[in-house]
């Protein structure tokens with residue numbers, strides 16, 4: 001794997017514009033014969049990134065070939081204010097022509113357990129990504145929490161040790177609005193061809209600098225440090241997160 005590429009921008013909007021340009025180039029130049037699997041992040045940082053994709057690159061990206069997945073979801077109905085699916089629908093998916101059967105939501109259902117929902121998502125991802133060798137996604141977008149989590153891989157949680165399943169139950173800390181999570185695991189994330197971390201804000205500085213300066217030792221404290229990419233890992237960060 002190539003060393004990570006670090007891109008520093010003055011603010012979150014410049015970061016979003018640069019990441020969207022890179023994503024559009026990556027997706028547009030992919031070989032035309034295969035579907036493109038894109039894994040979206042939750043949280044707030046991806047919002048402006050999604051808007052640039054849906055406007056500036058609406059006529060550039062081969063949307064009809066794209067399959068959408070999520071790196072994690074809060075285990076709530078898809079119309080819930082905390083849902084990552086809802087955020088992506090509102091900021092990207094309702095404005096781009098991706099065929100409905102190519103949007104693979106993590107399926108909350110009344111009475112369905114976290115384990116059942118995770119198993120269903122694991123099965124759906126394997127069905128769509130099967131036959132791609134040891135690659136899952138063409139592009140995975142991730143964020144970074146102030147505690148160094150990514151997706152719903154939170155510090156000190158059992159899912160960090162998952163080596164087989166691609167999707168599994170996760171749990172956010174007591175401070176989170178929604179603790180029950182479904183998350184992709186390191187085996188799924190690290191099999192992505194390209195990974196884009198989008199990181200903005202001074203609250204991310206400690207984990208970001210620890211990960212960039214010494215990812216090996218940072219891995220014990222900050223789960224995002226253990227994310228890699230089959231081809232290229234990119235950090236799109238703003239100056240307030242990167243620091244002096």
Ligand code: 6PG
Pocket residue numbers: 041042043044045046071072073074084142143144145146149150151152
């Ligand atoms: C989630 C995200 C999570 C997010 C980070 C950063 O479900 O919350 O998947 O991993 O990327 O918490 O969130 P912000 O972009 O809002 O800072």
